């Protein structure tokens with residue numbers, strides 16, 4: 001638990017006067033903040049990868065295909081090949097000291113730093129993963145045990161998508177379904193256009209570019225993709241990404257040629273949001289662009305998709321196509337600017353509860 005328990009608990013009951021003699025003891029009344037991110041395997045071995053990918057790719061919010069069509073593909077082609085290949089990728093970025101993925105290390109650190117910023121207030125902070133461990137259910141249980149009657153889940157996806165934000169809410173409510181004494185719940189809205197977030201991204205670009213020995217001709221804001229069909233059915237994710245990029249351009253004083261928007265991490269055969277990151281990078285190199293930098297505004301922390309897919313695969317593709325200088329701009333992670341984003345938005349959304 002990442003707790004700031006200080007004795008400054010809210011009164012257990014707003015009613016005055018002593019409890020009847022036979023009344024069960026009341027737990028202290030605190031507010032829980034649950035930071036959530038996508039998920040992570042427990043290890044890079046095939047069994048851990050299989051378990052993680054099965055849970056992830058069985059989620060109907062992620063793969064909208066009919067189960068009768070999807071499951072034979074999932075349990076056939078996907079789960080017999082992908083665990084090995086993905087495990088090799090995860091092994092390249094694994095945090096060996098903590099024996100966990102960077103996504104879990106960064107998310108835990110964010111929770112610890114957020115807890116620190118609530119020191120002296122009746123707030124308990126936990127973190128959970130939509131897929132894998134620590135599960136959202138286990139985090140909710142720890143918050144309830146700590147006396148949280150109100151829980152705000154902050155799924156750290158700046159841009160809303162049903163495939164990420166909504167499924168985190170589904171999982172939270174699943175964890176509460178069987179409770180008799182259910183806490184009050186709030187969830188975080190998308191924060192793709194919040195000034196504090198745009199400013200943190202802009203500063204992360206400026207700070208990073210100042211460390212480079214070259215000036216990128218193009219900076220690419222690469223977001224995780226979703227199938228195009230989900231967008232056409234009403235998922236606002238694409239619009240949120242475009243708005244983040246537009247505000248970032250305005251903040252930096254750059255045009256669309258200097259700061260491009262692309263989508264990465266395609267999965268399966270259908271069309272995903274375009275333009276694709278890998279194809280764009282290849283095209284730029286072939287057109288004679290020598291130097292680029294890529295940031296991932298849609299990922300609150302670095303993970304397999306930023307460190308390995310962008311930092312290795314896409315870099316190699318750029319260099320293979322003739323590009324010379326490539327740099328990956330780190331995610332906001334648990335940096336001071338990154339934590340300012342989380343704390344400011346969480347505090348605002350807690351208004352009336354503290």
Ligand SMILES: C=CC1=C(C)c2cc3[nH]c(cc4nc(cc5[nH]c(cc1n2)c(C)c5CCC(=O)O)C(CCC(=O)O)=C4C)c(C)c3C=C
Pocket residue numbers: 038039040041062063082086101103157161163164224225226227237265267298299302303304305
């Ligand atoms: C149909 C498949 C997928 C959709 C839709 C999807 C959407 C989506 N994902 C993220 C953020 C992350 N995805 C991550 C890993 C990952 N994503 C998919 C597939 C879909 N994602 C797979 C199969 C994987 C596993 C990695 C692999 O095997 O290649 C991660 C990283 C997790 C980690 O531990 O590092 C993140 C984060 C968003 C934001 C999003 C839609 C907006």
Ligand SMILES: [Fe+2]
Pocket residue numbers: 224265
């Ligand atoms: Fe993904």
Ligand SMILES: [Fe+2]
Pocket residue numbers: 265304305309
């Ligand atoms: Fe990927």
